[in-house]
Amino acid sequence: MNVEPMNHFFIRDATEADLPVILQLIRELAEYERAPDQVVATVASLREALFGPDPAAEVILGEEMGEPTSFALFFHNFSTWNGRRGLYLEDLFVRPALRGKGYGRALLVRLAQIARERGCARMEWAVLDWNTPAIEFYRKLGARPNNEWTIFRLTQEGIAALAED
Numbered sequence: 767m768n769v770e771p772m773n774h775f776f777i778r779d780a781t782e783a784d785l786p787v788i789l790q791l792i793r794e795l796a797e798y799e800r801a802p803d804q805v806v807a808t809v810a811s812l813r814e815a816l817f818g819p820d821p822a823a824e825v826i827l828g829e830e831m832g833e834p835t836s837f838a839l840f841f842h843n844f845s846t847w848n849g850r851r852g853l854y855l856e857d858l859f860v861r862p863a864l865r866g867k868g869y870g871r872a873l874l875v876r877l878a879q880i881a882r883e884r885g886c887a888r889m890e891w892a893v894l895d896w897n898t899p900a901i902e903f904y905r906k907l908g909a910r911p912n913n914e915w916t917i918f919r920l921t922q923e924g925i926a927a928l929a930e931d
Contacts, residue, residue, distance in 0.1 A: 774831045775829070775835070777876045784827060785809045789807060789808070799894060799897075824839070824841065825837055836869050838874075838877055840855045841853075841854055842884075852890060853880065853886045853888075853889045855889065871903075
């Protein structure tokens with residue numbers, strides 16, 4: 767499932783040995799998104815979520831000359847109207863010093879290949895509305911915002927309160 771090299775850049779499926787790197791990249795993403803204190807994931811929680819008996823998500827890693835540069839964490843959602851699953855990109859991150867080399871695009875190409883291989887009806891993701899560089903990047907790839915929908919969220923506290931009703 768690896769992608770051909772691009773200027774010493776490789777994409778590969780993450781393994782359990784990559785958990786410390788994945789967590790570090792998640793922390794760097796949170797820093798970029800102005801929410802460093804919100805990361806509560808640990809190597810142990812990621813191990814269970816990504817490599818446990820019922821994995822909730824998958825990760826692909828980008829490496830330049832063997833050094834981690836980027837990652838994409840994704841999982842499958844489902845479209846009742848299409849009657850097929852989709853690929854939901856939870857996080858895509860390229861270390862800031864390495865942006866502009868095509869690594870983000872390469873990760874999205876690999877995700878599109880995975881989606882096609884798995885018969886997905888669509889790929890979706892969310893982007894912070896202040897993240898203009900990412901929005902412009904996604905538009906250049908042909909992605910379009912879905913402005914007809916508003917994302918709602920219940921946190922753990924909200925889930926617990928609703929479950930008690």
